[in-house]
Amino acid sequence: QVQLVESGGGLVQAGGSLRLSCVASVSIFASNPMGWYRQAPGKQRELVAAITSAGSTNYADSVKGRFTISRDNAKKMGYLQMNSLKPEDTAVYYCRVVQYWGQGTQVTVSS
DSSP states (O other), X not given: OOXXXXXXXXXXXXXXXXXXXXXXXXXXXXXXXXXXXXXXXXXXXXXXXXXXXXXXXXXXTTTTTTEEEEEETTTTEEEEEEOSOOGGGOEEEEEEETTXXXXXXXXXXXX
């Protein structure tokens, strides 16, 4: 059974930082792109950042310059470093590999 498990969410003040992690249980991780998504209350889920298996990245305009996505294929792990957090970054954050999703981790940024 494929599993993706996120961790690292929490409550932080505006301007603070968090690092999210996603561990995959399957070998498909290394050969596929990985994405971080988020969903705020009452809003649609949106792509925050993505990284190819080779390490090429792209970001939503709203997080460019503040968030950094990375991966360790040997460990089957992905990361999202979030700096200069804003209240509007508050959401449940999910990792995704092909059709598989994690359960999400809550990030709350207080003003």
